[in-house]
Amino acid sequence: MIEGSHPSLFVTLDGMAGAGKTTTVRMLGPCLRNMGYRVHTTAEPTPGALGELARRNTDLYRGESLACLVAADRYHHLETEIEPHLREGDIVVCDRYIASSYVLQQWDGVPLAFVDALNNRARRPDLAVLLVADPAVAASRVAARGAHDRFQYGISAGRTEAGMYRTAASYLAQLGTPVVSTIDTTSREPLQVVEQIAQRIAERCGELGQGPSDQGATA
Template sequence: MIGGGHPSLLVTLDGMAGAGKTTTVRLLGPHLRNMGYRVHTTAEPTSDMLGELARHNTDLYRAESLACLVAADRYHHLETEIEPHLQEGEIVVCDRYIASSYVLQQLDGVPLAFVDALNSRARRPDLAVLLVTDPAVAASRVAVRGAHDRFQGGISASKAEAGMYSAAASYLSRLGTPAVLVIDTTNQELRQVVETIAQRIADRLAEPSRYPNDQGANA
């Protein structure tokens, strides 16, 4: 607990295209504020120069070059936005983070060891939320809204993502991420999803181990 006694927590939302990440983040911010928390929502890739390069040039940059761009944007994001808001005692909710790199960069042919090394110095989330859904449902949702990049589109892409995000959840846990929450959004209203995440955030903040000896240490 830092920033004048307010709770701080880094919560990340990753998951399959069509699982509802961005809408969930948009609903989660106000929901947490209504619960009395100070909240900052953000996203990766960011709207800064590095993030714009990574987001809009996936056809130009591929494999290791794209992985490096994404990681560079993440470190800049941590330095200039995420860490300062955490220091102010806010809950930071980020749409996409390390789990997305594990999945998308591996789908792009980059070995896990390379992705892991690139992100080894990035702050680990206090709560990593992964949203999954039935691949057929995900593919249908993406088809309706339109693909955002070359990683999206078609049932085969959704099936690949589903398997990779399941593996990413296990990998995050093995790396020592304090809390990993996987939610299947296939048959859930997003407001239910938001309530589930909000309750897990409240539980996470209430864990005595987060503040050993009441000195405000981060988990």
């Protein structure tokens, strides 16, 4: 944080396919701006060359090779986008981060120790949010919008993913990352989820001795 300016907080949203991560991030930005915060929203994999390579080639790249692509995209994302916005005093909200790697890369057969080693030098979030939903509901949402990759097919995949994200939340907490208790979005309206997260972000800013600014917001 730049002394005497506005809050600098790195918030990540991870969770199973169909839990509403992208919708939540899209609504969270305006909600926080209305509370007086400067906010920058972003996502991983990024739309850059590394991110597109990882996103569009999950059938070609698997295991350790995919894990390395995802990590490379993450470090470039940190260097070129996340860290600069944090230095400016923005709240940065990222759709998918390390928790997704813990789940998807382990699901792909990569040992946790390898995933941890790849991400060892990546900035840890100031607050991590994890979303889950009933596997049947999540599967229907994915079917309605279309699966993005090979990890997102069917109820059985949803059950596996939900359990792994709950485990990831516990693991992040053990590492000292402040974690919002895993939020079940099955029967909750998106606005309710957003308001809960926004309140926790405000509390986290307060814990760090920061508050909203009346200065302009970012995209």
